[in-house]
Each structure stands twice: as C-alpha cells, then as structure tokens.
Amino acid sequence: MRSSSPSIAHSTLGYLGSMLSGMKTILFSMRATLPYLLGRGEQQRQVTEQYPDPVSSRSAEDLPKKSRGLLYNDIDKCTGCGECVQTCPTQAITMLAEPGATADKRWVSVFDIDYGRCIFCGLCVESCGPASLDHTRKFELAGGSRAALVQSFGSGEVTDGQRKKWLKLREMEEEDF
C-alpha cells in the first residue's frame, strides 16, 4: 500500500525552499527599489500629483483641461430662463428674475450658488442656453461659515420706481412693434 504522507526529506526540502523563496523575494524587491532610495529611480516622484501652489510651482493652468472648478455667471448675458435651477440635482442654485427694460431681457436680481450643496457635476453649464454660466479654474473656496460658501452673481433688488419705468419702456416697445 502506498503511503500518501510526504517523506521527511520532501517536507524539509519544501520548508527550505519556501524560506529561500521568501528571502529571494525580499532581496529582489530591495534591489529593484535601491535606485529610488538613492533618489535615482526612473519614475522618481512621478506618482504624486502636487497641489498647485508656490512650493510646487504649479498653477490652476496645470489642471486637466476639462476640470470643473467654481462656477461664474456672466449676469449681463444671463436671460434668467431658470434652466440651471431646474437641472441642478442638489438645488444649489437660487434665482429670482423679473421682467426688465426690454421684452427679451429679464432682470436677475438674485443668482446665488451654494457650494455647500454643489457637486460640480456641470449639468447647469450644459443646460445654459445663453452660455453665461461656466466653470472657472478656481478651486479654493474654504470659508469659516456656511454663509461664506454662497457665491452671489445677482444684479440686486430693483426699486418700485425702476419697475414702473421698465414697464413703460416695454409698453412703448410693444407699441412700436
């Protein structure tokens, strides 16, 4: 009858073999990384993507081309259509618009973006018809309060007197038309 248990010699050789294999692995790994220890590795320091600041001499321009930074709304181009408000998945945009001096232009009194909610998905930029809303390359907006995270682009409140003037202007425009 054949014995199925390995012989002592076989077990000992296996034991020594695994020990040598482990030592070989460690020595090979040390040999491969010796140039890196001496600062001469081929990929030395390439793995780390440094933060853009004076220490690294990198700037916002070194960020990837399609980086989605803080938003900017050119309020003069903005028509107040509200598409961005509807599209935003986190309701980060607050907008108040009313009829302006002309029929085709609305006055955007309030346009606030709350970066406490914004996830920088870029859907608002994609949905903006007049292309007034876009990403910038700025990325630093840390503040000391939640209020500091809200960025405002609105043109400000309008007085009742101004509203009446605009109403008259629109009526005159319609009559001309």
Place this chain on the structure above:
Amino acid sequence: MGTATLRVFGIEDPLVSFSLIVIGILFFLIVPGTIALGFLDRKLGANLQARIGPNRTGWRGILQPFADFLKLSQKNGSASFGSGELFWMGLALFFLFSNIGVVPFSRHAVLFDSPLALMLPLLLLLCFSFATLLLGFGQATVNGWFGGIRGIAQSVVGLLPAMTSLLALSLQTGDLSWANLIQTQSDGIFSWNAFSNPFLGLASVIYLCAGLVMLGLKPFDVSASRIDLHGGILSQMYGRRLILFRLLRGYGFLLWVVMTVHLFFGGWSLPFALDGVVSDLGSIPLSMAVDIGVLGAKSAILALFVFWVAKVNPKPRADQVTDFTWKYLASLSILNLLAVLLWKGFVHA
C-alpha cells in the same frame, strides 16, 4: 558607573544624578530619536514608492513631525478615559521609564547591570504588549477588541524566538550582563557577536524580526490593520492620545533596534578596534557623545533596513504573521541555539 558621569558636572547625590540621566535620555535622545524615525519613515517610504512625501513644512518637509504634533494636540476628543485606556497608559509609561534606566546609551551611563540585565528590556516589552491588549479591550468596539487580541497573539508567538536568540547569545558571552556583552565586543568588527559566529548572525535577524512581531511594528503591525479592522487599536486613538501612542510605539521600535545593535553589532564600539582611543579621550562628555553617535548611526542603518523591507513588500495578514513566526522564526531559533552550542564546542575544541 553612570553616576560617575554627573560628578563631572558637579552633582553628588546619586538619586538626583540618576533622575537627571533618565530625564536627559528621554528628552534628548528618545523624543528626538522617535521624531527623526517617524520623519525618515515617511520620507524614505515616499522615495521608495516613487512619491514625494512631506514637502510643505520647512525645508523638504523637515518640520512635518512638529506640524503633526501641533495639529494632533489641538484635537481634544472625549474628555474621559476608559479603564482599559488608563491601564494602557500606566503600563506603557511604566515600560518607557523603566527601560530608560536599564538600556545604556554610553559606556559612562550604564545605570544598572546584573547577570540577567539583558532580559529586562525583553520582559518590559511584554508589559507593553500586554498594555496593547488592554487598550484594545478598553475601546469597547469590535475593531479595537480584535486589534488587542491580535496584538497579544503576536506577543506570545514573538516571545519564543526572541528569548531563544538571547539564550544563544548568552552561550557566546557567558551571561546576560552588560559588562560582559560590552567586553566581548570591544575588539573590532569581528568581535561583534553577529560576525564572530555565523549562527549568531542568524540569531540577530531572528531577534530583530521577533521583536517587531512582539511589538506589532511594521511590517507586522496587523493589530492596527486598516483593511479588515478599520484601524484596530488605532480606530479610537486621536488627538493627544495618538501623540502618546505614536511616541510609545516609536520608542518601542527605537529601543528594539538599539537592543539589537547592542547585542549583536557591538553597541557603541567602533569597527577598527578604536575603542581604546575613545576611552582615552580624557573627556567624559566627549566620549559619551562619540558613544551615542556611534550607537545612533548603527541603529539608524538597521532602522533603514527595516523601513526598506516594510515599504517595498506586501503587508502580511495576521495569520501570515503568526504562521511565519511559529514555522520559521521559532523553529529556526531553536535549531540555531543548538548550532551555536555546537559551533562553540567545535571552535573551543
């Protein structure tokens, strides 16, 4: 011998001089040494992994440990300590201060000696390992509990090879006293235990690895594993507690490396039989500075090898650590003990 040093500085009271030496070692050797080790670990580790590492605080990030200290010291965390954490702090601090007194850093500062003096650091390390168990249990979380269990399992398995390597050394030196150890290694590099007997060279590797396993240090730090234990015993450590934890762990590593250098690599003795020159310098402070410098340089080289191996090899699992220790370190250490005995008999015959 140690108190004779401070008579040079005019202090006669042995208790005062002993206390000053201990305080001096703590604040001028251990704390800076731990800080330096921590910084080198990060910087060398970054080099080896093709990263940059700390580079913002000071020249090449050299002030990073101080920035970390400032950051952590501002985080208070919960005000109350659990009973396990209190035990851990008490035992760990006992270990820290006791070992300062029993491990010499210079020939003029051997504060304590006896035929079994070399066993003391090992036994005190066991207290430290037991303290880690209490820390894990005291955290009242599953992660901490398992981290503590792993820590004590490592201590148990690491103890046998460490003790056996020490016994192998005692066969060479005759006993386990500092005086004998220093005497036998003061005649150049080939009188150092690791090089005077090939099996003691193997014992030095076993002793070093066993100590790292016992203390749960890299690359065997599975009690603080992030992958499966979400930090283990570290999961509840933050703020000032983390500073103390890191200091103690760093000191444990420093101590073990210094012990390995003392036991197997000549301690503060210079490689070309220049010990006589150092002894004849005529100035105790200068001689102490040379001793500490040599011991520090050797410890730094040994620490570098440990960092290197830890950073460029995969981290082992908990079961792999215990398997490695039982199957390889423990069995090799016992065979090595026999081999040292046979070698000594053969050489003397």
